[in-house]
Amino acid sequence: MSRPRITSHDVARRAGVSRTTVSLVLSGSGRVALSPETRKRVMRAAEDLGYKPNSAARMLVSGNSETIGLVVSDPSILLVDAFIPQILYGIERANREMGFHVLVEGLGAEERPGAYDHLVESRRIDGLIVLNPRVGDEALVSLIEKGFPLVLVGSVRHKDEVSVTFTTRAAIGAAVEHVVALGHRRIGAVTFSPRGYTSRDARLAALGAAMVGHDLHLDEDAITDGNFSAESGHRAATTLLERRPDLTAVFAGNDTIAIGVLSAARALGRRVPEDLSVVGFDDLPFAPWLTPALTTIRTDGVRQGTIAAEMLFARLGHAALHPPRVRLEPELVLRRSTGPAPD
Structure with missing residues (x-):
């Protein structure tokens, strides 16, 4: 019985x-x-x-919580950045399949020192995934060096980090080659964030290097910083185009910022692509439906989030990771927001 x-x-x-x-x-x-x-x-x-x-x-x-902590380095990003939900979906789906829960924490590291330690020491979580980490985050580096199960979506450029990021040089190089072939020589950039975020700085460096390869230079006054939102992209692009009205092409740090760039161009009477070509980054679901449809660099946030979660599960299971730093390769997608440079 x-x-x-x-x-x-x-x-x-x-x-x-x-x-x-x-x-x-x-x-x-x-x-x-x-x-x-x-x-x-x-x-x-x-x-x-x-x-x-x-x-x-x-x-x-x-004795495990079967919960992972998901830390967003700047909680305000959740309100405005359309790429973050793609990563969150990949992480949550992988955790659901493994029977784990996800505890989401917003973290301004400079405002909440010791917040990582609080999460870890409270034993509410078995491991951490950190989105968009800042270079120089000493508390995060300390966790890496202690060997706590931690995966970065992004990088702090530490030799012992476990991370998943996108490479930038090849795809941005292809985008620069595309606009240069269309006759553009005066090119500017609106970044997706202030300085200090690894992906922001890497994308800008790749843009500058690709331009040098075509005997062009990314002038300092041809760069303005956005702050994650489309609204900040609008403000930054307005400042940039008023300061440098000679620019004929603008690289946006991501597709959300590109929305603001397109809006600023319209407000200033600049037609896209007849007067100004615009290139985004991410290829978010709305990119083909913008007016005009956005030329951008396609990444896969769902895949990035899924890989990050799988890497963390491997760490929790004490499995070897080969390699410990995964680099995904994006690709250029051509649409109608880029065209021949005006005479």
Whole structure:
């Protein structure tokens, strides 16, 4: 005769608490303040009865939370950057398949020193994925050097980091070759963020290097910084085009910024692509539907997020990673926002 299935009602009766309290304790919820004694009583009752509901049960046996922390280096990005949801989807899907949960934290490292340590030491998470890290983030470097299971979506250029990023030189080089072939010689850039973000600086460096290869120079006054949002792209592009009205092509740091560049061009009476060619980066789902359809560099944020999660699972399972730093190759997608340079 089979043994009756143990339920949360049985645990509640054994611990002398409500079924809701059992659910809150076993799910690890911090929404309701429960005394340490109550939590211990519920955990002991569940263990004595052999009650093992999904991940809560595995946590009892393994001591792991089966939760990963997902840290966004600047929480304001979540409001405005359309690429981040692509990465989040890939991470969440991979975690769901593995039976893990994702704890999302917004982090301004300069405003919240020790926030990484708080996440780690609280034992709420088994590992971390950090999106868009800043070079020079000492707290993050410290975690890397301690060997904590950590994967970067981006890079801090540390020799021991585990990371997944996109290469930039080949695709940006192809984009520069494309606009130069169209006759453009005066080229500017609106970055997607202030200085200090690795991908921002890498894209700008690749643009400058590609231009040098065509005997051109990316002038300092032909560069303005956006701040993740389309609105900031509009402001930055307006400043740039008023300062340098001779520019005939602008590289936007990403497609969200490109929306702002297109808007600024319209406001200043600059037709795209007749007067100004615009190139984006990411090829987000809206890019083909902009007016005009956006020439851009295609990346795959879902794949990047999925790979980051799989790399973290490998680290949690103490599996070797070959290579520990994955570089994905983007490609140029030609649409109608680029055209021949005006006479």
